[in-house]
Amino acid sequence: MKLNLKNKQLLNRILILCLLTISIPLTAQIKYSSANDSWNPNQLGNHRVVLAFSGSGNVAKATIEWRRRDDKPELKKIIVQDASGKEIQNTKTENINRENGTIYFEPISGKGTYYVYYMPYVDEGTANYPKGIYQKPENKANAQWLSNIKANLKDNTSVTEIQSVNEFNSFYPMEVIATASETSALVAKNSGNSFLVFPEDREHSIKLKSDLPQRWIQKGVQNSFSDTAKKGEYLAFQLGVYALEDLKNVKVSFTNLVSTAGATIEAKDISCINTDGTRYDGTPFTNTVSVSKGKIQAMWCGIDVPQTAAAGTYSGKATVIADGKSKEITLQITVSNEVTKNGGIDSPEKMTRLKWLNSTLAQENTVIAPYTPLTVNNSEISLLGRKLILAANGFPAQIQTFFTPEMTSVTTKANDVLSAPIDFHFVDAAGKEAQWKNSGVKFTKKEAGTVSWENTSTSKSVQMDVNASIEFDGFVHYIVKVTALEDVSFNDINFQMPIQPTSAKYMMGLGQKGGDRPATFDWKWDVAHKNQDGAWIGAVNSGLQFSLRDEKYSRPLNTNFYLQKPLLLPTSWGNENKGGITVNTNQKSVLVNAYSGARTMKKGDVLYYNFNLLITPFHTINTDFQWDTKFYHKYSPIDSIAKTGATVINIHHANAINPYINYPFIEFKKMKTYIDEAHEKGLKVKIYNTVREVSNKAYETFALRSLGHEIYSPGKGGGFSWLQEHVGDDYIAAWFVPEIKDAAIVNSGMNRWHNYYVEGMNWLTQNVGIDGIYLDDVAFDRITMKRIKRVLTKDGHPGIIDLHSANQYNKSDGFNNSANLYMEHFPYINKLWFGEYFDYEKNQPDFFLTEVSGIPFGLMGEMLQDGGNPWRGMVYGMTNRLPWSDGADPRNIWKVWDSFGIKGSEMIGYWSENCPVKTNNEKVLATVYKKNGTALISIASWADADVNVKLNIDWKKLGINPAKATITAPEVTNFQPAKTFTAKDEIPVSKGKGWLLIVK
Known part of the structure; x- marks a missing residue:
């Protein structure tokens, strides 16, 4: 038959594909296993190859196909031991690379088993911040033995298996890499595509970013995905996108899933967490995913199977779209007759809790006890123990509190916080101050939890739009938008808060240690080194915290990590470091002047002079709670704790029922048993759980990694060996517990992990029975804190929250005061524990009162460092905490x-x-x-x-x-x-x- 050109091309293509298929070696799968912690990884590492020597002579040779994910394995030491654990000195390596390597060694014990440890490291650093250093190759072999190695020596030693020290350290199967030839053949076979898609189930998290896993080579490119789910279950799955060229906008769309019987799971119940969802503050989350050529991106998707779904097999499509090109994946989901509760979240190992990332639980701003609904009377807004009176321009004309000096009750006698209204001043280059016409205050929301208002003020050269709100706890938020109506130059734009001297006895913040307020004070922005953007000025029963914010404000990292993600210098307030704050005093007023310095604005230019206020105190002090709530801060038998007189048990992490930092879900059954016993014997139990870092034991670790820097902060990597070997790079290693090898990774700040956190606390309250949480520093804002308080106190649960902080006034933390840093959380805290590095001996009473006791904010506290000073502590109603400090009972x-x-x-x-x-x-x-x-x-x-x-x-x-x-x-x-x-x-x-x- 004569072939035409079209047939010839088709035949050539078939021949090429056949040859490419033949070129992919069908090697036998090496066995991977766990050694069940049968060796100490420090010095030897977490991985070894088990060899069987069956040859003769004094030279054993093995070629190991280890398919390693680590870079430059030739720079890492190889240790060979016999079956008894004796190290063999006479060894030689050859052609060590990521795919394989050849090992020669002297079989000192004759035929039998030998071990090759191929990633040995030594832990340096400190116990809680280790630094795994991988050892460099050594040549200890003697020349005589080396001379026995023949150039043509064939392998006489076989690979029995590749072992990890335990299952958690295993690379198999998702971190066993494909070879370069396998990858090249796959790419050639799929030429013409801009990307490939590898569907993967929820039990095999995609972990590699630059290498295809061998598993995908063995499976080949798949155009379909199938799995099973229960009714009501959240079924997670992955679409691994392998970019054959740079991809700028990767999205996944879904069709309805339709069963053979005609039942439907709607497309709206299917989503991709990488691109869509709900932010921690309830606003929509959207994200653009880009993938560089040769890189892998896991797109985590979830099907929210309705509880009412009929059993059967459902089919539909998931379409991966990138830069106008698409790839369809057929979805085939079998729904069983079994109904699961809570979306299957009782089985987090199945990734069912990824749904929590987009939760809006407890987002409504309902009033939380002991606060009362806001009331509005003309320009006056009243709240628990306080009042805000607005001027016509929308700024505070007066702020009042009604707390007694003892902080034990509320009266009708007002304590004026301000000596004159708060206002902005725009001074032009000629020294003339702008004159304003304003629209008056217009209330845009009047709810029990939030009152909002707006105002527009106009001068000849600028317009100032004010949008502001106050919440039931005394938090006031201002968005101040300044628009140039013409080209204009200013000598200064400043913001002045004149405070009554009687309400300005103390000061804390802006580099000022908590205590008596200085008569004069001068401060400049220095965000690169200092986590400082505001201060608290007040008395015990009346005060005001202010903070100046950029419109793109992002919460910085804290607790040793501030310098790695510092504050953003506000374009307006900072003005290229021209801005600052002064405090000056006369008999009638303490004037806080936030100046921004000289600047020019072109017509149409916009600046945002945003700021927040907190009116303190938040409520009266609850002394009876202080006397009744005696903490025992350690995991111990219930009966032994009950004998101490303690009433509340704080369960830290790193113990049998709460082993992993900020991930208290793995041993929850043990935790529930413990809490049930405590409740039977009249004690309450709180657990350690905060947001700042999260354990590497979290089931969702690699799903969270797929979200880029949303959940995990960027960083230089390093730290404990597991993090280096599995997370790889671009993270910050945090707290480590050596006894259980719990290695945490730093969170990035305000993100959807807070939604997960709120849902997790709700689940622990409702299903495990916790009575509250112990916060060890806080990396979330007041929005999340309110949500946490709501779920902890729902259905009559006590919801006790105590906050601990080490003294943050140091270089690593950006020289902030713990009480100033966390004041936005104080309305929802029951007790303070400040903390390591607080000096109870050298500091004066004004420091105790402002930075440690909590009393000016309606709180009481306890002491920590060295057990505190019991005599001074009792002046503030404080003791230390049992049994934390030796010798201080x-x-x-x-x-x-x-x-x-x-x-x-x-x-x-x-x-x-x-x-x-x-x-x-x-x-x-x-x-x-x-x-x-x-x-x-x-x-x-x-x-x-x-x-x-x-x-x-x-x-x-x-x-x-x-x-x-x-x-x-x-x-x-x-x-x-x-x-x-x-x-x-x-x-x-x-x-x-x-x-x-x-x-x-």
């Missing part, structure tokens, strides 16, 4: 609380003008816990030496007849001896110590 003070009956007493601190007891030494302070006919007086010294003091008692305020009064010091082990005093006695007070005195 709070139980003796707890006994005083109980024997005195401190619950129900009124705490009147030294900071209150109404405190009925003072001493005659200004450096020895007294706080009174007052009850009917009796009082507990705590005194503590900040004097430089031992002193004797007299008590100045206002007996009328104390409510005790002095003629019948007795003053006794009960014996408190490691605190004070038993002693009796009269009101006229001098009381000896040792340096840095004090007394607890009971007056009857």
